[in-house]
Amino acid sequence: MTEGIKEEIQTRAKERKVVVPGEVVVSGDEYLPGEYTRREGENILAIKFGLADISGRVVKIIPLFGAFIPRKNNVVIGRVTDITYAGWLVDIDSALSAFLPLEEAPRYVNRSEMDAYLDIGDVIAAKIWSAKSKSVDLSMKGRGLGKLEDGFIFRIIPSRVPRVIGKEGTMVNLIKDKTGCKIIVGQNGWIWVKGKDMDSEIKARKAIEFVADNVSINGLTEKVEEWFEKYDGS
């Protein structure tokens, strides 16, 4: 790679451009099409509406909108919609409903008392242990997973979850520290918040919504700290 190309790649990486489907993100044989892009001759085109991210030679799109697509090992928050003989059906706000088998409950549950453990309408945090094109299977075995009691849940656009969590959880930990709330962020965009009082819960929700509304801003963590100062001042 020549110096000129290297420089160009670096400057492009800094300004994340908003692209629409069918728009040329970059052109040149030195680039490789990554997630949500395709190659057409020399050009690399976007196939989703979002931010173009060029790291090194790989070009990918970070979607800004869109429904949740279940992937393995995602932690999601869902609501029980039905009880079958072998487990629970859970609505995880995606095109497919998910299944939580009886064996994947964290403790032994008697088949005749399934509704006493998890009833229709109960909210759970679970992990996806397999996501096929026809079915999604959940597990509740693991740290932080299980039935969610008290607190409240709300929804954000699923594609903004990574920004709410931040790099290695920095953003959500910041919000936890500042509000003293317990927060579970599901990859499907459902967020559960539980604090010691209503005010801190509302504060946490507003902070998360602030993050979700400003995903395309650089240096968001500092902006959130500023936001907290302003919120506490008013």
Place this chain on the structure above:
Amino acid sequence: MAVKRSDGRAFDEVREMSAKVGVIPNADGSALFAFGNTIAIAAVYGPRQLHPQHMQNPLKGYLRVNYDLMSFSVYDRKRPGPSRRSSEISKVTEWALSPAIYLEQFPNSVIDVQIYILQADAGTRTAGINAASMALAHAGIPMKSLVCSVAIGKLDQDLIVDLTKEEEDFEEGEGATDFPVAVLANTNEFSLLQMDGKLPPERLNEVLELALKVTPKIFEVQKNALKACVGGKDE
């Protein structure tokens, strides 16, 4: 060009376009698109589970479009509810949009698109397709490209672009001709060709070339509206 158009436009000039994305907060994606006095809004829901279950396809998702005129959109009140005309336009809109969408990524699912015409002054299906393709992009649906649509028409023997109702009803000479066209943006692929009227077959290429000349302008409007909704800068 022998005739002058009543609103002073050039033969290849579309009416003033306006577009806005994110007009319906409860939808997964939504957009408004207007050609002059024709205003269309589109809302996209999904991908979500398809019911009835026997319509589910394990290989491919299903695009379900519903187009309708609001009862106040035309001069004589339109009786609300589906009609022969609206079901036809829903179907052709479905066909116009589906080549642009990677439907195979959504087995057993449906993507619902609702298109409503708030104000009609000819070219409603084209405005609806433009709005729907923006709404689909806004909903994060993977697409080959946006779909741009425009109606080509004829005043006697002269081809014109984006007819108004007045021009559509111009019966003199060869008679009124309306030729709605949809193009996958930045390609030469047509996903919708319809005709109502008379056109000599040898002039078909002229129509298609005219369409390819104006659709990039529509794409610009769609692109800028999408970028404006995330505060991205217009280029």
